Amino acid sequence: MNKKVKIQDIGSRDFKATWEYQENLFKGILDIKVKNRREDAGLDTPNYFIFVEHPHVYTLGKSGDISNLLLSEQQLKEKGATFYKINRGGDITYHGPGQIVGYPILDLDNFFTDIHKYLRFLEEMVILTLKEYDINATRSEGETGVWLDVGTxxxxxxxxxxxxxxxxxxxxxxALNVNADLGYFDNIIPCGIKGKAVTSLNVELGQEKVNEEEVKEKLLKHFAILFEAQFISQNTEV
Structure with a gap:
């Protein structure tokens, strides 16, 4: 079981290019697993954790409803935003500047084979990070992600x-909102959940700008503890 995780911070990157890069890493791990199964090769499968910031983009998950995007194609162009239907779970969401996006590309055979536990651990990583800023974040039953003031x-x-x-x-x-422009969320029904607001860390702290590198360090610290992972390198070149 290889618990080493390669960290890559690739800066600001187009969503489609990053998606393709993810797919390549994802396929590479699957190919090794197939080789191990067929040939008993005994090769370690790598794990990655990618940090990225995307230009304004809306993405719709495979179970999502296109009606949750409230903009026409022309309006998207006017706002300098793009739109993609993608192969993750969930409904519609927004990515943009001031948001820390993390893509763990892991072979869970190296950690634990439980998707529910995996999602709960990602949520816990964020909850523990926000706690360091004296923000009491929690889960919302039946709604994946991290929330504030649930039940109110x-x-x-x-x-x-x-x-x-x-x-x-x-x-x-x-996707953790740190210094995000929340106005872009007005153009969608976030995650397909009506009547729920969206916030950002800088808004909650009453600060103009939060240090995003500091937030990333805290996220990685809690990830390493929860997943019993070891970070082996930091690479910003892709």
């Missing part, structure tokens, strides 16, 4: 999640 009229989502898994290999991941 002021419930609001701060982190969205959507993953894909095949043969226990994961891709896609989470």
């Amino acid at each position: 009229p002021f419930a609001r989502k701060i982190c969205a999640m959507g993953v894909r898994a095949s043969r226990w290999v994961t891709m896609h991941g989470f």
